[in-house]
């Protein structure tokens with residue numbers, strides 16, 4: 001497993017604010033309701049900014065109270081039945097089997113949100129990391145919890161302050177708090193954009209988290225300029241398949257993808273000029289220089305990559321471990337090669353940019369498998385193999 005932190009500071013805020021956000025209705029599991037109480041002895045050292053995020057939890061709870069929203073804990077759900085929508089819900093951390101299809105209340109809308117009928121969502125590794133409790137210092141112990149960040153669907157209702165979307169619009173979004181594995185999701189207008197017209201909901205749901213991560217890693221952290229060379233380690237996964245295409249769009253002169261041999265042709269078809277089979281060759285020993293190494297898998301280090309980076313080269317990792325932030329900070333103080341950690345920031349501008357590139361035919365989704373919501377357990381099990389080729393999609397409404 002490549003890493004066990006969180007996929008972005010927005011996602012962190014998400015996880016935290018979930019404690020104050022969960023709808024006030026009760027969840028009625030289709031199977032037995034497991035224990036709700038959870039231990040709070042999360043592994044130490046995983047989260048450099050945990051205290052800051054805990055403060056965010058409290059601020060979010062306070063904010064929700066001021067807006068008159070529910071701030072109840074999981075126990076509040078007991079004894080109340082409001083079966084407004086189906087969702088994949090967890091009542092405790094654990095294996096994929098803790099995911100249950102339940103009837104829950106639709107989310108309450110804030111004035112700047114859209115209520116979206118979710119046609120499709122997709123799985124990202126952060127989803128199963130949250131499900132396993134690997135992020136419980138951040139996600140807390142309040143259940144039930146709906147996971148999932150990617151949404152493609154149709155707006156059915158808008159909050160009073162929303163002027164830029166209307167019922168009937170089709171949108172795609174990366175939620176700033178989890179809740180996408182459901183028939184309806186509340187989506188902040190700031191993180192939603194019109195769905196690319198050339199994509200189905202299933203294809204569009206594959207885009208937000210993975211493609212925005214790739215874009216922000218290469219454009220913002222890597223500062224990729226036209227004419228530079230890029231290596232993508234983990235080129236055949238959810239983030240990697242978008243990273244190859246985005247590097248091309250941003251004008252990289254030569255793109256090298258690192259993947260297993262079975263995925264080499266796919267990675268070339270996405271725009272890689274060169275493919276390295278990691279089972280046959282260690283790219284850090286190759287001697288070839290790359291202006292940017294984007295380590296999507298996160299299994300290498302700056303010290304291993306020093307010899308393949310030029311003096312001003314940049315190594316970008318997806319793994320936000322405290323030690324990685326520290327190393328990133330230290331390289332800002334010194335001349336020479338830089339170490340960067342990507343933390344996804346959800347926003348509409350990047351979704352609009354991606355929509356433009358998708359509609360221009362320059363970026364596409366690679367969808368490995370599509371599961372119905374009822375098979376969410378199987379979908380998580382597959383994602384956890386870390387062998388998916390592109391994205392795993394969840395089809396919800398038809």
Ligand SMILES: NC(=O)c1ccc[n+]([C@@H]2O[C@H](COP(=O)([O-])OP(=O)(O)OC[C@H]3O[C@@H](n4cnc5c(N)ncnc54)[C@H](OP(=O)(O)O)[C@@H]3O)[C@@H](O)[C@H]2O)c1
Nearest residue numbers: 007008125213234236237238239260318342343344386388
């Ligand atoms: N910090 C952030 O904001 C952020 C955002 C998004 C994702 N992430 C993190 O980034 C990581 C990747 O996410 P993802 O969505 O791309 O995951 P993914 O779709 O599950 O990645 C699966 C891919 O990884 C490849 N892979 C596995 N081991 C490899 C190796 N040793 N060398 C090269 N490729 C290898 C597999 O290719 P083969 O089968 O060919 O080996 C497979 O295609 C996860 O840890 C995720 O949590 C972080």
